[in-house]
Amino acid sequence: MGAVQSYRLRLQRKRWRIRAFRKRRELSSIADRTSTIKRDDILVFSTLRNEDVRLPYFLDYYRDMGVNHFLMVDNDSSDGSVDFLAKQPDVSLWHSRKSYKRSRFGVDWLNWLQTRYAHGHWALVVDPDEFLVYPFCDTRPLRALTDWLDASSIKSFGAMLLDMYPKGRLDAQPYRAGQDPLEIAAWFDSGNYSIQKNKKFGNLWIQGGPRSRVFFPDKPALAPALNKIPLVKWDRKYTYVSSSHMLLPRGLNLVYDEWGGEKASGILLHTKFLDTFSTKAAEELERKQHYSGSVEYLAYSDSAKDDPDLWCKWSEKYINWRQLEILGLMSKGNWA
């Protein structure tokens, strides 16, 4: 990596930071409880739109894990999300009516909030349908992990997105507020992932899973990226480049070992595929606010009409993190 390239990335990083700074004006505060954030608190950052049915379980899941404060951006929800979140004692809420796409899918907004509030904290960036699983998460709180990462001088922790789906039609089992979505979307693909290295940013680019298998069998290159680096000991100089897939400076993207060993990593259980999915897909298609002309949602809605069953004979049923580690989807690394 030459000096020129490294300087270019530096400029790019500054550009994203300036952009985030400009985009701060699109955010209006609804409930600001950031003064209650203490020095060592673990923070969750999230954008959402019309997710009220998911929010109760989402908040409880991360509260139990030891998250201290949630900083959330509501992108013009029309359901009860705003009222519900504004009432929560550990949530600070912002609102934006502006384009999700123009804010680079919420990245600019969250980059700004992180610059402002996350400096020196462990910050976890997740959507309301993503649930972090890390080694020993059934016996050790998230604080144990961040303390260990601190002690090991590790600044970022990777957690691949694992698409979960139900057996049978997506709309067969309705999801109720407060319910564990994994009771319905309990299945996943264990071994059909393809990895490439992104030379420029140094991150891995992972594709595969049920979305690639069912929606993109003939156009695998278009399948969505599954690599994520959601947990970072934030510094105001950092910036996410695209969603939580990659960061700058690029050293933060090196969450994998290149010399044969395994680094510790987790999984984001992605519970997008519930009965709420088809309405969401229809709405998102209308809004055209997602990646590359919503090609993902287009493909979904095409296949979803014919055969909405993602399940196949070789699908695995989720048990716990140890199962994911044995299957080779995540690793304990040298955390024992």
Next chain:
Amino acid sequence: MSVGIVMLVHTALDRAEQAARHWASFGCPVVIHVDASVDRETHSAFVKSLSDTPDILFSKRHMCEWGTWGIVAASQSASELMLTQFPEVRHVYLSSGSCLPLRPVEELIEYLGNRPRTDFIESATTADVPWTVGGLDKERFTMRFPFSWKRHRYLFDRYVALQRRIHFRRKIPNGITPHMGSQWWCLTRQTLSAILQDPDRETYDKYFSKVWIPDESYFQTLTRLYSTQIESRSLTLSKFDFQGKPHIFYDDHLQLLRRSDCFVARKIWPRADRLYQAFLTDAAGALKKTEPNPGKIDRIFAKAVDRRTRGRAGLYMQSRFPNDGWDNGVTSGQYSVFQGFSDLFEDFEPWLEKTTGARVHGHLFDPDRVQYSGQQSEINGALSDSALTRDYNPKAFLTSLIWNTRGERQCFQFGPNDSQEICWDIAKDPNAQISVISGAWAVPLFKSNRNFADIRTEAALLQKIESEHLDILRSYFAKARIRIWTMAEFIEAPMEPLQSIIDEIGHKTLHRLAEVPKMSDLSGFGKFLQNLKNQGMHPHLMGDFPVMLDEPSANQKPRKPYLVQ
């Protein structure tokens, strides 16, 4: 009151207080050294909180940065205070604020009481220890280290490089032999006071203050001068990871720690409430005798180091993506690739499955569809049969397939009709067993009902592709177990090659092959090749097929399948 505890503390003062009270309540005097980087307010609050116990004292504070002299200075001051203030103390036990006594204190007192003259300190010469990290073993005693490793890594590294370059060497004073070992020791008053009151102490201190990580070598070296009886092991259970950082114990290690044969464990996560509860406050539980089984602890932490440094062979995932050549195994298990066999034999795949018990696929790299065994549309791991998905990343496809089917041998067919991008990866994989009958791709052409001009074009193309593949297989970089026969060679004596392939697959059959696959009827094949030649295409991969031999004649019966003697 025979054991005194010296405790080095820098964070989690509340836990340190808990541990100190525990020791003191069993009559062990405690001297605490608080790192000078702890601010004055916190320090005085801490001192005050322990002021009700007369047997807990505080020593002069030093700055303790990892790898520097401060930690030794701290142990010296605290030990001196301990020896002068508590004359009854016979053994001094060095511990830290994140240490936790695993066994009842009475047991430790009794144990040391039975060994009044033994010094427990891990102490080995540099040549004999495998655990130095960063390549600095002998050099840590012969170089100078004025720069902080944590804060000024660049200067640290440059200065080491410079000293190496100019062959700088410090003199080791008085001809002592440097020894190294765990920094957590338990020494007798006699040995410890001899070290602290040595007339040459100033010389040693001056020397060791510039040694790299002196807390692992100061006492370890000097004990050798005075001790009458050294037991070279630490009474403190302490496990280190591949970078030399101590592993941390959590609540879920409780059962494991109960089975340790050590008296004290470090380091404990300060918020591991259950551990503190179990070992400090729950006297009944702590007294519960369990058969010590330290091997189990060793295994768990050795495995963690192995996982971090070598990983699981053949696994490619989000946190393990080895550079080319660093994968310690391209794939996770052995598999077999057959080229030409299913062209030459009519029922090769079912025969192979029956004979070996392995899973036999068709052409996995077929350009239209992945031909899994049993015509499945997905296979283990929900790996899809889409050819486009496979060709998007053929190596990921192959390594996933082998990983997903761990424990079951995979066999598949390959040929010049298939997509060829995978060839190098297979050839370089020591797990692959590749068997090729070169030129056998001509058999289906020979049997086909196509125009000869098309056949000729196709044959030329396939021959070129297979020829390139054979070059790869014969290259210097190929690591697979490769066998190549020309077709002519193979059909002359097919039993022997088949037998050796099957033997290598390792299916336990005591008998020799009882049944062989049925070979296609090749009468007229020589003529077919000659026709190709006559059209200007030279088929050379099949070996020598005499034209006349298989000239069909009216009274000759169709050839029988091979039989076995």
